[in-house]
Amino acid sequence: xxxxxxxxxxxxxxxxxxxxxxxxxxxxxxxxxxxxxxxxxxxxxxxxxxxxxxxxxxxxxxxxxxxxxxxxxxxxxxxxxxxxxxxxxxxxxxxxxxxxxxxxxxxxxxxxxxxxxxxxxxxxxxxxxxxxxxxxxxxxxxxxxxxxxxxxxxxxxxxxxxxxxxxxxxxxxxxxxxxxxxxxxxxxxxxxxxxxxxxxxxxxxxxxxxxxxxxxxxxxxxxxxxxxxxxxxxxxxxxxxxxxxxxxxxxxxxxxxxxxxxxxxxxxxxxxxxxxxxxxxxxxxxxxxxxxxxxxxxxxxxxxxxxxxxxxxxxxxxxxxxxxxxxxxxxxxxxxxxxxxxxxxxxxxxxxxxxxxxxxxxxxxxxxxxxxxxxxxxxxxxxxxxxxxxxxxxxxxxxxxxxxxxxxxxxxxxxxxxxxxxxxxxxxxxxxxxxxxxxxxxxxxxxxxxxxxxxxxxxxxxxxxxxxxxxx
Amino acid sequence: xxxxxxxxxxxxxxxxxxxxxxxxxxxxxxxxxxxxxxxxxxxxxxxxxxxxxxxxxxxxxxxxxxxxxxxxxxxx
Ligand code: HEM
Ligand code: HEM
Ligand code: SF4
Ligand code: SF4
Numbered sequence: 001x002x003x004x005x006x007x008x009x010x011x012x013x014x015x016x017x018x019x020x021x022x023x024x025x026x027x028x029x030x031x032x033x034x035x036x037x038x039x040x041x042x043x044x045x046x047x048x049x050x051x052x053x054x055x056x057x058x059x060x061x062x063x064x065x066x067x068x069x070x071x072x073x074x075x076x077x078x079x080x081x082x083x084x085x086x087x088x089x090x091x092x093x094x095x096x097x098x099x100x101x102x103x104x105x106x107x108x109x110x111x112x113x114x115x116x117x118x119x120x121x122x123x124x125x126x127x128x129x130x131x132x133x134x135x136x137x138x139x140x141x142x143x144x145x146x147x148x149x150x151x152x153x154x155x156x157x158x159x160x161x162x163x164x165x166x167x168x169x170x171x172x173x174x175x176x177x178x179x180x181x182x183x184x185x186x187x188x189x190x191x192x193x194x195x196x197x198x199x200x201x202x203x204x205x206x207x208x209x210x211x212x213x214x215x216x217x218x219x220x221x222x223x224x225x226x227x228x229x230x231x232x233x234x235x236x237x238x239x240x241x242x243x244x245x246x247x248x249x250x251x252x253x254x255x256x257x258x259x260x261x262x263x264x265x266x267x268x269x270x271x272x273x274x275x276x277x278x279x280x281x282x283x284x285x286x287x288x289x290x291x292x293x294x295x296x297x298x299x300x301x302x303x304x305x306x307x308x309x310x311x312x313x314x315x316x317x318x319x320x321x322x323x324x325x326x327x328x329x330x331x332x333x334x335x336x337x338x339x340x341x342x343x344x345x346x347x348x349x350x351x352x353x354x355x356x357x358x359x360x361x362x363x364x365x366x367x368x369x370x371x372x373x374x375x376x377x378x379x380x381x382x383x384x385x386x387x388x389x390x391x392x393x394x395x396x397x398x399x400x401x402x403x404x405x406x407x408x409x410x411x412x413x414x415x416x417x418x419x420x421x422x423x424x425x426x427x428x429x430x431x432x433x434x435x436x437x438x439x440x441x442x443x444x445x446x447x448x449x450x451x452x453x454x455x456x457x458x459x460x461x462x463x464x465x466x467x468x469x470x471x472x
Numbered sequence: 473x474x475x476x477x478x479x480x481x482x483x484x485x486x487x488x489x490x491x492x493x494x495x496x497x498x499x500x501x502x503x504x505x506x507x508x509x510x511x512x513x514x515x516x517x518x519x520x521x522x523x524x525x526x527x528x529x530x531x532x533x534x535x536x537x538x539x540x541x542x543x544x545x546x547x548x
Contacts, residue, residue: 105529105530105538107527109522110521111528112521112535115530116531116532117532134532202532202535203530203533203534204494204535242514242521243494243528243530244513246493246495248533248534410534411534
C-alpha cells in the first residue's frame with residue numbers, strides 16, 4: 001500500500017527558517033582550534049582525546065570555540081555554555097559523582113513528556129549550565145531526514161540551546177542537550193510551527209516508538225516497519241504526550257529476526273518481522289555459493305582469507321535447530337523445526353529468502369537493570385499478521401496496558417509485573433494458551449494449583465460430602 | 473467530568489504528599505467514585521493540566537502530578 005500521511009504535510013522552505021550565515025557557521029580556522037583553550041582546565045577530559053576514536057571532548061571544544069566567536073546576541077543561551085558543561089564534567093570525573101540534579105517540573109504547555117529538567121548542583125562554579133534541560137525530538141521512522149531540516153534544526157538549537165545534541169538516544173529520538181527554562185516554549189513553538197516537528201516521549205508514558213530501516217532499504221524486511229511505527233506513533237499520541245502509565249513503556253519494530261533496533265532487548269513491546277511458511281530456496285544459487293561463485297555474507301567478511309566456502313561447516317552445522325541438510329546435491333530445510341534465526345539467510349542471501357506469508361512475533365517485557373537486573377523480552381505471540389491498520393496488534397497492546405495500569409505498581413516495568421505475577425497469569429490476560437517453548441526449565445516448585453478448567457473433565461467437589469468423612 | 477476534576481483537585485489540595493503518581497490520583501478518585509475508569513480520570517487530569525491547575529513533575533524516567541503553586545516550585 002502506498003504511503004499516506006495521517007495529517008496534512010506542510011511544505012517547508014528550510015532556507016527561510018535558517019538563522020546563521022555561512023560566515024557565522026564557519027567562523028574559525030583549524031589553526032585557531034589547535035591553540036584554543038576553554039575557560040576551565042580539563043586534563044582528565046583531554047586524556048579521553050588520546051584514544052583511537054573521535055572524542056566528544058574534541059567535538060565539544062570545536063563547539064565552544066564556534067560559540068565564542070559568534071557575535072553577542074547571536075545566541076539566547078550563554079556563549080560559554082559548552083565551556084561550563086566540560087568544566088562540570090571534569091569536576092564530576094574528579095569527584096566520582098554527578099553534579100546534575102535529577103528532575104523538575106519544566107515542560108512545555110500541555111505536554112507531560114519530551115522535556116527533561118536538569119539543573120547543576122554547583123551553579124556558582126558553572127553558571128551557564130545552572131539550567132541545562134534536555135529535549136527529546138520525535139525522530140521520523142527509520143531516521144530519514146532532509147539535509148535542509150537538519151540544518152534548520154542545528155541553527156535553531158545553536159540559537160536557543162547549547163548547540164550540543166545527540167543523534168540519537170537509545171529510545172530513538174534526537175536528544176537536544178541543554179537549554180534554559182525560558183527557552184523551552186520558544187523552542188517548542190519553532191519546532192512545531194516552523195519545522196512541523198513534534199517532541200518525543202519521556203517520563204511515565206509511551207516513549208517514541210522506533211523501527212529499523214525495514215523495507216526502505218533492506219531485502220530481509222518481512223513487514224513494513226516504517227508504516228507500523230508511524231501508525232502506532234500517530235494512533236497513540238495521547239499515551240505519548242500525557243503520562244498515566246506506572247512507568248516508561250517502549251515499543252520497537254524490527255523487520256526481521258536480525259533485530260537491527262534490538263527490540264528484543266530494549267522494548268517492553270517488541271515486534272519482530274517473521275514468516276510462517278517456508279524459507280524460499282534457489283537451488284542454483286546454493287550451488288553457486290558452494291562453487292565459490294558468490295561471496296558468502298555478501299562479501300562482508302572479505303577482510304581476511306577464510307578459505308573456500310564450506311556450506312556444511314558454515315551453514316548446516318551452525319543451524320541452531322539442526323534442521324538443514326544436503327541431500328542429492330540439494331539443500332533441504334525442515335521448516336517445522338526452523339526457529340527463524342536468520343543465520344543461513346544472512347550467509348547466503350542470494351540463495352535463501354524469508355517466506356512470503358509474513359507477520360510479526362511479539363515479545364514483551366525487556367528492560368534495563370533497575371530491579372532484578374536486565375531482562376530480555378519473552379515471546380508472547382509467536383505469529384500475528386501485521387497489516388494496516390494493525391487492529392490486531394493494537395487490541396493486544398491495549399489489553400496489556402489495561403492490565404499493567406491496573407496491577408502495576410508505581411515504577412514497575414511490564415517485565416517486572418510479569419515476573420511478579422507469573423507468565424501464566426500474563427498469558428491469561430492476553431488470552432493466549434501457553435506453549436511448551438515458553439517453559440524455560442523443568443519446574444523447581446513442587447506445589448501446583450490446578451484450576452478446574454485446566455483439568456480435562458474438571459471435577460466436582462462437595463464440601464458437605466467431604467466433611468461427612470473428615471471432621472474439622 | 474467536572475465531578476472528577478473536583479475530586480482530583482480536592483485530593484491534590486489536601487493529600488499529605490505534594491507530588492503524586494497517576495495511580496494515587498486514580499485511587500483517590502475511585503475511593504469516591506468506584507466506577508470511574510482510568511481513561512476518564514486521565515482525561516480529567518489532562519484538562520486540569522491544560523487549565524493550568526495541575527502540573528507535571530518529571531525526573532525524565534518517571535512522571536508525577538502536583539497542584540500548581542503547592543509544594544514544588546517552577547525552579548525547584
Ligand atoms: C513409609 C512412610 C513414608 C514415606 C515413604 C514418606 C515419604 C516422604 C517423601 C518422599 C517426602 C518428600 C520429601 C521431600 O520433599 O524432599 C515426604 C515429605 C513429608 N512427610 Fe513423609 N513419608 C512417610 C511417612 C510420613 C509420616 C508418617 C509423616 C507424619 C506423621 C510424614 C510427614 C511428612 C511431611 C510433613 C512431609 C513434608 C516435608 C516438607 O514439606 O518439607 N511422612 N515424605
Ligand atoms: C501455631 C502453630 C503453627 C504455625 C504458626 C505454623 C506455621 C507454618 C508455616 C508458616 C508454614 C509454611 C507454609 C508455607 O511455606 O507455605 C508451615 C508449614 C507446615 N506446617 Fe505448620 N505451623 C504450625 C503448626 C503446625 C503443626 C502442629 C503441624 C503438624 C502437626 C504443622 C505441620 C506443617 C507442615 C507439614 C508444613 C509443611 C507444609 C508444606 O510444606 O506445604 N504445623 N507451618
Ligand atoms: S532488522 Fe531485519 S529487516 Fe530490519 S534492517 Fe535489520 S536485517 Fe533488515
Ligand atoms: S533460519 Fe536458522 S534455524 Fe532456520 S534453517 Fe536457517 S539456520 Fe536453521
